[in-house]
Amino acid sequence: MAQADPKQTPNVADILVEALPYIRQFSGMTIVIKYGGHAMVDPQLRDDFAQDVTLLKFIGLNPVVVHGGGPQINAVLDQMGIRPKFVRGMRMTDERTMDVVEMVLGGKVNKSIVALINRHGGKAVGLSGKDGGLIEAEKLQIVTQDQGDAPPEIIDPGLVGNVTRVRPGIIHTLAEKGFIPIVAPVGTGPAGETFNINADLVASHIACALQAGRLVYLTDVDGVMDGQEQLIPTIRRPAIKDLIADGTISGGMIPKIEYALAALQEGVRKVPIINGTKRHALLLELFTDSGIGTEVTE
Numbered sequence: 001m002a003q004a005d006p007k008q009t010p011n012v013a014d015i016l017v018e019a020l021p022y023i024r025q026f027s028g029m030t031i032v033i034k035y036g037g038h039a040m041v042d043p044q045l046r047d048d049f050a051q052d053v054t055l056l057k058f059i060g061l062n063p064v065v066v067h068g069g070g071p072q073i074n075a076v077l078d079q080m081g082i083r084p085k086f087v088r089g090m091r092m093t094d095e096r097t098m099d100v101v102e103m104v105l106g107g108k109v110n111k112s113i114v115a116l117i118n119r120h121g122g123k124a125v126g127l128s129g130k131d132g133g134l135i136e137a138e139k140l141q142i143v144t145q146d147q148g149d150a151p152p153e154i155i156d157p158g159l160v161g162n163v164t165r166v167r168p169g170i171i172h173t174l175a176e177k178g179f180i181p182i183v184a185p186v187g188t189g190p191a192g193e194t195f196n197i198n199a200d201l202v203a204s205h206i207a208c209a210l211q212a213g214r215l216v217y218l219t220d221v222d223g224v225m226d227g228q229e230q231l232i233p234t235i236r237r238p239a240i241k242d243l244i245a246d247g248t249i250s251g252g253m254i255p256k257i258e259y260a261l262a263a264l265q266e267g268v269r270k271v272p273i274i275n276g277t278k279r280h281a282l283l284l285e286l287f288t289d290s291g292i293g294t295e296v297t298e
Helices: 009-026 043-058 070-079 095-119 169-176 199-210 237-245 253-265 281-287
Strands: 030-035 062-067 124-128 135-139 142-144 153-155 161-166 180-184 186-188 194-196 214-219 234-236 270-275 294-297
Touching (some): 030 043, 030 199, 043 062, 043 095, 043 180, 062 095, 062 199, 095 124, 095 180, 095 186, 095 194, 135 194, 161 186, 161 199, 169 199, 199 253, 234 237, 237 253, 237 294, 253 270, 270 281
Parallel strands (some): 030 062, 030 214, 062 180, 234 294
Antiparallel strands (some): 135 161, 186 194, 270 294
C-alpha cells in the first residue's frame, strides 16, 4: 500500500468529510447533466468529466448525460464545403445538414464520450433520441417580432425540432442495469423524420420525465454574475423576472434559465449552472459546501 503524505492527509480527509453528507443525500438520485462547451473540446477537461461521471455512478447516483456538439458539427460541415447558417442562435438545418448533425452527434461525439467513460471503469451506453422512442418532436417555427408596427416574421429553420414527449423507459432500463446513458439530442417527428433539437432543451425535458433531483448545465462561464461581476450563488424563481429586466440575466443565459424554470415546475429540485472549464466542476458543485456556480431553485 502506498504511504500517505502526512502533510497532505488532513486536507484529503477534510475534503472527504465535507463530501460525505452530500454523497448520502444524493444516493439513488437521478442527475441529468447537459455536457457542452469547451469542456467537450479540451482533452484534459474531457477526461476529467468522464472521471466525474464514472465516480457519480460508483457512489450510488444515477447520472444521465445529454451532450451537444456544435463545434464538431461545424468542423465536419466545413470539410464538406457546407457553410453553417444561424438565425436567432438556431442552426438552419436542411436535409444535408441534418445528415451531418446526426452522424456527428449520434456517432463521433456520442461514442467518444462513451469510450472515455468506459475507459475509466464506467459502463456507458450511447443513445440517440430516436432509440426506444426516447424523444418525440415536432417542427420548430421561429417567430420574430421586430420593433414598430411590422407583423411578426415566421422563419422556417428546416429540420429543427421542439420536444413534444419523452419516453424514458430505455433510460430507466439502462440505469437499473448499472449503465450510464449518454444521449444525443435528436428526435423523431410524427412522420418519422429526424429533428435536430437544442441540447439544453432536451436535457430539461429528460430531467422532467425522469423526475431528476438535479439538472446540471455545464457552460463556459461561472454562472450568473451581478452588476459588479460577482457570482450570484443562488437565484430563486421570484427574482428571475426582475433579473432579466435589468439585464443581469441576458443573452444565452436567458434560455438556460427558462429551461431551468420549466424543470423546477415539473419537480426537479435544483438546477446548477456551472463552469465546465474548471477541472472536476461536477464534483466541486455537488460535493462541496460552497459549490462553484449559480443554483436556480424555487
